[in-house]
Amino acid sequence: MSRLLAAFLLLCSLSFAQSRTLNAEAAQAEAAHFLSDLVKLDTEDPPGNESKVAEYIKAVLAKEGIEAELLKTDAGRDSVVARLKGDGSARPLLIMGHEDVVPVDRSHWTVEPFAAIEKDxxxxxxxxxxxxxxxxxxLEVFLQLKRMNIPLKRDVILLAEASEEMSSTAGMNTLVAKYWDKLDCEFALNEGGGGLVENGRVKYIAVATAEKMPRGAKLVSSGSSGHGSIPRVDNAVIHLAAAVAKAGTWDTPSRLNETTAEFFKRLATISPPDEAAWYRDPLNPETQAILRVKKPQYYSMLRTSVVPTMLKAGIKSNVIPPTAEATLDIRMLPDEDVQNFPNLLAQAINDPQVKVVTENDKLNMPAAPASKLGTVMFAALEHAQKKVLPDSITLPTMTTGATDSAFLRAKGVQAYGIGVPGTEEDGRTVHGNDERLEIKQLGTFVQFLFSAVTEVAGK
Ligand SMILES: [Zn+2]
Structure with missing residues (x-):
């Protein structure tokens, strides 16, 4: 009797597990079809025109009986949100992606950028x-949850948001301020991670748990103006040039946080011996000197970085200008003291003729704490990797760039950056030319996402 019951329960659990398995081929084909449709909607930002994407997603959902809502900010720049209800025993999960894209310089593209051409x-x-x-x-995972009627303990919220590429009032900062009741969640899955494909196999899956905070600043140098035929020691251009050199070569203080400590530890396990030695001891000054040249991305993950990007001085070759200006792109570690860092920079420059002026931009990304590694969401992502890509590993990472996750983390959400794996060459096409995505990897990513979402939100 008890054996019969056990057999029955086993059968039940098998069919239950089966009901949660995607038809990989069909899901990949459908996701590729959605991607192709979305690429054909030109949402270059500026001006964005993201409503085209919002309307498209709303229509796809409507066909399957899911009601979506357009979130209005600026004209023509709608975002779209939809929700599958859970039983409310856990707080919602938000899955999101942005609708806008960066502009293209057609002269550098070998294919039409908005035709979604399929090749190789x-x-x-x-x-x-x-x-x-x-x-x-x-969209694919959201539809599958609905079609397969998967019982949920938390709501799953789908969001496609406007204006990520160019901070504007149409984007996430406004959505969070205006529509928080529709977005409020415990966990979020967003862009920012990915995975590296080498020799046709996924070497690692990167899950971004933190990101650096972009902060603008200017160096403003002043001195006496005069005729270019008479050299002056207080020439603003000379003082600015020296200050820029100091700022740009300054070895800012380095440190590890929970994410980067784990990142380097795990990276060492999949690296060739010479590189593994660096990653086991990333704070060693000798290691840092090597990383600075060979792995600038990793060097940046260890510190707040200061990078000069623009210069402005003078109007005529024979006139010494009274002022000169440099623009700095500063990317702060999540725990950086935002108020005090400009003072440290001024000390490093150490020139009373040069002032550090911080930019008080309303659209600044908020200070956002790193998300934790010890959550059920991070565990679900790791389990999904082990299930879908058993030969790979999960690397928690801190992105040096910024994403919309910052606005969520600032609200207390544990947000994780993921993404479709690709080769290093694929990665270079992002914001570059001939941007591309391997369809097979999209299929793998859909399975990975489905697995993580069902584990964390399913009953
Ligand atoms: Zn992006």
Whole structure:
């Protein structure tokens, strides 16, 4: 009797597990179809025109009986949100992707950027990877949850948001301020991670748990003006040039946080011996000197970085200008003292003729704490990797760039950056030319996302 019951329960659990398995081929084909449609909607930002994407997603959902809502900010720049209800025993999960793309310089493209041309297993086009692949995968997983009628303990919220590429009032900062009741969640899955494909296999899956905070600053140098035929020691251009050199070569203080400590530890396990030695001891000054040249991305993950990007001085070759200006792109560690850092920079420059002027931009990304590694969401992502890509590993990372996750983390959400794996070459096409995404990897990513979402939100 008890054996019969056990057999029955086993059968039940098998069919239950089966009901949660995607038809990989069909899901990949449908996600690729969504991606192709989305790429064809030109949402170059500026001006964005993201409503085209919002309307498209709303229509796809409507066909399957899911009601979506357009979130209004600026004209023509709608975002779209939809929700599958859980039983309320846990707080919601938000899956999101942005609708806009960066502009294209057609003279450098070998294919039409908004035609979603399919070639050699890839889809080409602006946004193919950043970030319409995320929108397509999110939409696919969301539809599958509905079609398979998967019982949920938490609401799953789908969001496609406007204006990520150019901070504007149409984007996430306004959505969070105006529509928080529709977005409030415990966990969020967003862009910002990915995975590296080498020799046709996924070497690692990167899950971004933190990101650096972009902060603008200017160096303003002043001195006496005069005729270019008479050299002056207080020439503003000379003082600015020296200050820029000091700021740009300054070895800012380095440190590890929970994410980067784990990142380097795990990276060492999949690296060749010489590199592994660096990653086991990343704070060693000798290691840092090597990383600075060979792995600038990793060097940046260890510190707040200061990078000069623009210069402005003078109007005529024989006139010494009274002022000169340099623009700095400063990317702060999540725990950086935002108020005090400009003072440290001024000390490093150490020139009373040069002032550090911080930019008080309303659209600044908020200070956002790193998300934790010890959550059920991070565990679900790791389990999904082990299930879908058993030969790979999960690397928690801190992105040096900024994403919309910052606005959520600032509200207390544990947000994780993920993304479709690709080769290093694929990665270079993001914000570059001939942007592309391998369809097979999109399929793998849909399975990965589905697995993580069902584990964390399913009953
Ligand atoms: Zn993006």
């Amino acid at each position: 297993g890839y889809i080409y086009g602006r946004g193919a990877k950043d970030d319409k692949a995320m929108d397509a995968a999110n």
